[in-house]
Amino acid sequence: MLKDIIKLLKNKTNVDEFKITETVTTSTELFFIKDELNLSRGKDVTHINLTVYRNFEIEGKKLKGSSTTKISPTMSIEEISDKVDNASLSASFVNNEYYDLVEQTDDIPKEIKSKFSEGNVIEHISNLVKDLFSEENSVVGASINSCEFFINQKHIRIVNSNGLDVEYKSYSGQIELITEAKSETEEVELFEVLDFSDYNTSWIKKSVKQALIKTKLRAEATPLKKIKDIPVILTGEAVSTFFSYYAAKTSAQLVYQGISQSKIGDMIQTGDIIGDKVTGSSIPEMENSTYSRYYDSDGYFLKEVPMIKEGKLLRYLANKRFADYLNIEPTGAMRNIVIEGGSKSIQELKKGPHLELFNFSDFQMDVLTGNFGGEIRLGMYFDGETSIPITLGSITGNAKKVEQEMYFSKKLQKLNGFIGPKIIKIKNVSMVGN
Amino acid sequence: MKAKLSEYLTNQKLKIKELVADLSKEFKYVSILGADTIGYTYGVSRTTSSVGDSSWSERGFVIRVYNGINYSEYSFNSLDNLENIKSRIKEISVSDITILKEKGIILNKYPLIDEDELTDEFYSEYDQDPFAVPSEEKLKRMTELMNIGLQKDEHFIDFRVSYEEVKISKIFISTKKDLAQSILYTNMSIVGIARKDGNVKYDYTGFSGLIGFEIFNQAKDKIDIVAKSVISLLDAKRVKPGEYEIICDPSVSGLIAHEAFGHGVEMDMFVKNRAKGQEFIGKEVASDKVNMRDGAKSAVEVGTYLFDDEGTLGTDTLIIENSILKSGISDLLSALKLGTVPTGNGRRESFERKAYARMTNTFFEGGNDSLDDMVKSVKKGYILEGYFSGMEDPKNWGIQCVIAKGREIIDGKFTGVVVSPVLLTGYVPDLLKSISMVSTNNDMELSGTGACGKGYKEWVKTSTGGTYIKAVGRLG
Numbered sequence: 087m088l089k090d091i092i093k094l095l096k097n098k099t100n101v102d103e104f105k106i107t108e109t110v111t112t113s114t115e116l117f118f119i120k121d122e123l124n125l126s127r128g129k130d131v132t133h134i135n136l137t138v139y140r141n142f143e144i145e146g147k148k149l150k151g152s153s154t155t156k157i158s159p160t161m162s163i164e165e166i167s168d169k170v171d172n173a174s175l176s177a178s179f180v181n182n183e184y185y186d187l188v189e190q191t192d193d194i195p196k197e198i199k200s201k202f203s204e205g206n207v208i209e210h211i212s213n214l215v216k217d218l219f220s221e222e223n224s225v226v227g228a229s230i231n232s233c234e235f236f237i238n239q240k241h242i243r244i245v246n247s248n249g250l251d252v253e254y255k256s257y258s259g260q261i262e263l264i265t266e267a268k269s270e271t272e273e274v275e276l277f278e279v280l281d282f283s284d285y286n287t288s289w290i291k292k293s294v295k296q297a298l299i300k301t302k303l304r305a306e307a308t309p310l311k312k313i314k315d316i317p318v319i320l321t322g323e324a325v326s327t328f329f330s331y332y333a334a335k336t337s338a339q340l341v342y343q344g345i346s347q348s349k350i351g352d353m354i355q356t357g358d359i360i361g362d363k364v365t366g367s368s369i370p371e372m373e374n375s376t377y378s379r380y381y382d383s384d385g386y387f388l389k390e391v392p393m394i395k396e397g398k399l400l401r402y403l404a405n406k407r408f409a410d411y412l413n414i415e416p417t418g419a420m421r422n423i424v425i426e427g428g429s430k431s432i433q434e435l436k437k438g439p440h441l442e443l444f445n446f447s448d449f450q451m452d453v454l455t456g457n458f459g460g461e462i463r464l465g466m467y468f469d470g471e472t473s474i475p476i477t478l479g480s481i482t483g484n485a486k487k488v489e490q491e492m493y494f495s496k497k498l499q500k501l502n503g504f505i506g507p508k509i510i511k512i513k514n515v516s517m518v519g520n
Numbered sequence: 521m522k523a524k525l526s527e528y529l530t531n532q533k534l535k536i537k538e539l540v541a542d543l544s545k546e547f548k549y550v551s552i553l554g555a556d557t558i559g560y561t562y563g564v565s566r567t568t569s570s571v572g573d574s575s576w577s578e579r580g581f582v583i584r585v586y587n588g589i590n591y592s593e594y595s596f597n598s599l600d601n602l603e604n605i606k607s608r609i610k611e612i613s614v615s616d617i618t619i620l621k622e623k624g625i626i627l628n629k630y631p632l633i634d635e636d637e638l639t640d641e642f643y644s645e646y647d648q649d650p651f652a653v654p655s656e657e658k659l660k661r662m663t664e665l666m667n668i669g670l671q672k673d674e675h676f677i678d679f680r681v682s683y684e685e686v687k688i689s690k691i692f693i694s695t696k697k698d699l700a701q702s703i704l705y706t707n708m709s710i711v712g713i714a715r716k717d718g719n720v721k722y723d724y725t726g727f728s729g730l731i732g733f734e735i736f737n738q739a740k741d742k743i744d745i746v747a748k749s750v751i752s753l754l755d756a757k758r759v760k761p762g763e764y765e766i767i768c769d770p771s772v773s774g775l776i777a778h779e780a781f782g783h784g785v786e787m788d789m790f791v792k793n794r795a796k797g798q799e800f801i802g803k804e805v806a807s808d809k810v811n812m813r814d815g816a817k818s819a820v821e822v823g824t825y826l827f828d829d830e831g832t833l834g835t836d837t838l839i840i841e842n843s844i845l846k847s848g849i850s851d852l853l854s855a856l857k858l859g860t861v862p863t864g865n866g867r868r869e870s871f872e873r874k875a876y877a878r879m880t881n882t883f884f885e886g887g888n889d890s891l892d893d894m895v896k897s898v899k900k901g902y903i904l905e906g907y908f909s910g911m912e913d914p915k916n917w918g919i920q921c922v923i924a925k926g927r928e929i930i931d932g933k934f935t936g937v938v939v940s941p942v943l944l945t946g947y948v949p950d951l952l953k954s955i956s957m958v959s960t961n962n963d964m965e966l967s968g969t970g971a972c973g974k975g976y977k978e979w980v981k982t983s984t985g986g987t988y989i990k991a992v993g994r995l996g
Contacts, residue, residue: 119792122628128612129595154572158579159598176571176655208616212623232792275915343567344677447920448911454720461920461945480945480996518761518996
């Protein structure tokens with residue numbers, strides 16, 4: 087079908103350039119309540135996304151308009167032709183600054199290995215089920231409520247009118263895991279999403295056990311009391327979300343749009359920094375990350391890019407379009423972030439009274455304003471002598487108010503698309519207790 | 521004018537019926553949902569503009585069969601090889617199930633779906649066909665709106681306008697059912713972004729409906745509202761954490777309804793024993809001022825339809841009546857398991873995803889109070905306006921709402937102080953039982969510009985809203 091579309095596009099006088107992304111996906115999905123299978127699903131779909139470009143000038147300024155449309159495999163060539171004409175017409179009214187499309191290079195991507203590429207998917211998914219339920223009795227007092235398993239195998243091909251023709255395979259798995267435990271008064275639950283790109287039995291088992299341990303802790307937790315002026319320790323996904331504020335500081339798109347004022351060489355942490363400074367990079371491939379790939383959505387070949395060194399912005403993360411706009415070298419768009427560890431051990435960071443937070447309803451960081459916060463589902467309050475599991479309550483803060491004195495653990499953690507400090511300690515955070 | 525069923529689905533109907541008939545020889549229950557949704561999104565900002573297919577655009581099918589114990593599904597988007605489709609659904613529902621059983625996996629038994637004969641169709645109505653309006657005009661009018669916004673104040677660094685037009689076409693064919701519907705909706709959002717002293721602040725408004733291009737007529741008035749809100753945020757303070765009297769505007773009321781007892785009564789959660797609401801049916805969960813509804817037939821908004829993605833007709837569910845939790849909302853398989861009547865809330869993100877119990881149009885009904893009286897009654901508190909996000913906790917009834925801003929009220933008068941952002945958290949029954957005033961249905965507003973997820977996935981289009989409510993809330 088791709089051949090027919092390309093032939094059609096080449097014969098169209100109203101199409102100056104084009105990009106086609108074809109994604110062929112096969113999925114297997116299982117849905118469990120307790121340890122019983124309730125529904126099984128399979129999927130075979132092909133998606134073709136076509137971007138049509140029009141190049142034109144207005145008042146001597148070179149412009150490029152684009153419009154993206156989805157082509158279904160069931161469409162006739164006449165239907166596709168109509169869609170192309172509509173997209174072309176729309177693109178001719180989109181007055182964006184001109185940029186070049188990505189060109190083919192001689193770079194050879196490494197093969198991203200996954201056990202999901204070999205053998206039978208139903209065997210793989212049943213192994214995941216077996217691994218997960220093998221841990222069910224590992225924590226007395228906590229159990230698995232329900233879970234959903236997904237394995238996706240994708241083949242992606244990106245072609246453009248500039249001669250680019252690249253393809254790669256991608257594998258991703260996801261387990262949505264609900265664990266429960268009973269407190270003296272009621273049952274509690276925790277919600278975890280495990281994303282992965284390879285089969286790793288020990289990681290699955292460890293993740294399930296950790297979820298069960300945390301759920302049991304939540305059952306023992308008491309509502310957070312009114313406390314103030316103690317440091318907060320973020321752990322797990324909240325750490326990755328917190329650093330998204332600094333990753334956004336490297337965005338060429340936000341700079342072009344005038345939203346970000348970050349300049350190369352500037353400190354991205356404001357004020358007098360007496361704590362740790364952020365050092366980070368973007369990488370194309372990370373073990374067991376569903377974001378690992380050597381081409382971005384434009385087909386640009388991806389390489390490791392150091393972005394921030396000791397709080398100083400080294401380079402913008404820019405796809406081809408925004409790199410052209412800012413007249414800089416593109417990096418391509420990457421989703422795997424590495425943040426270096428800090429100056430202190432976990433033991434040092436946990437000295438003195440603090441509130442350590444493990445799970446939120448939904449910890450959020452607004453990358454434009456730096457506002458962050460969330461409702462606490464599980465944390466540990468340490469008053470200097472004893473630790474008490476706590477729940478409910480919430481925290482709010484702003485990155486600009488905490489970045490002068492924040493400390494990152496030397497020890498790192500690995501999440502989906504993120505390697506960085508296992509914990510971070512911040513001050514000047516507002517807390518709402520009961 | 522009326523939305524029309526897509527030509528593609530109309531042409532494939534016979535083929536789909538034949539496929540159902542063919543598969544029915546081997547399976548006791550077979551249904552096929554066909555979806556053909558077209559839509560476009562338009563965006564303008566100070567530096568860039570965009571046009572493209574809506575993320576809701578899709579064309580494909582999902583087969584559901586009874587595998588003898590429970591149900592199996594197959595999603596696909598090519599009809600070229602019917603033999604392959606038949607072979608794949610058999611593989612998923614027979615061969616794979618056999619392998620899973622051999623691996624020791626236990627299957628949870630579900631009853632067979634027992635349908636009544638039903639043929640029906642629904643086509644939504646609108647004034648002006650948005651697809652007939654040229655892209656040029658849409659982009660021109662959006663650019664005009666953006667420029668009006670940018671000129672409102674020197675601090676604006678951007679004023680983004682986005683517009684989406686979507687026409688959903690769906691058919692549902694089973695042995696006994698033959699359903700078709702086409703629903704057209706549009707939505708717009710306006711985001712003002714300003715900077716002062718290096719700090720960026722923004723706010724937005726969204727509006728939607730089962731309406732056509734006439735939605736643009738509402739847009740101009742919204743620019744001023746957004747501009748004033750963003751400017752007020754430039755000098756906003758952080759709220760001093762604590763408990764306050766709060767008045768929630770219709771958008772915040774809707775968010776609370778949605779997060780508190782929308783997700784909390786999705787009955788697939790009852791099957792999993794994940795919803796505390798299950799044990800509170802027939803009991804008091806809110807103040808006697810509270811009445812809450814959800815349903816495809818409860819309102820005419822983006823959650824409106826004739827039938828859901830499992831072929832069940834949409835209904836109007838009274839969830840809370842004068843403080844008492846009356847009923848949950850249900851998909852078909854959960855209702856089968858629970859022995860209840862499905863409410864037509866089985867919805868899929870797309871033909872590629874599983875159906876879950878999901879909300880449609882969710883709102884608090886109006887009361888007898890006026891906003892003026894509500895403001896006058898506040899000793900110290902805030903009126904909460906607009907929101908960025910919310911998160912449910914159906915098992916433990918926690919609630920998290922990220923509110924765009926609060927305007928301070930002391931002794932019944934606005935002080936001019938604005939706080940932002942505001943995190944509203946707490947225990948759902950405490951919040952709902954504290955509702956002491958509800959404004960009349962004259963203030964009723966529903967909107968569905970965004971999408972609702974279940975956990976962190978499975979996005980579906982819903983509308984939420986209500987009137988102004990006065991309560992006591994924990995802010996941070």
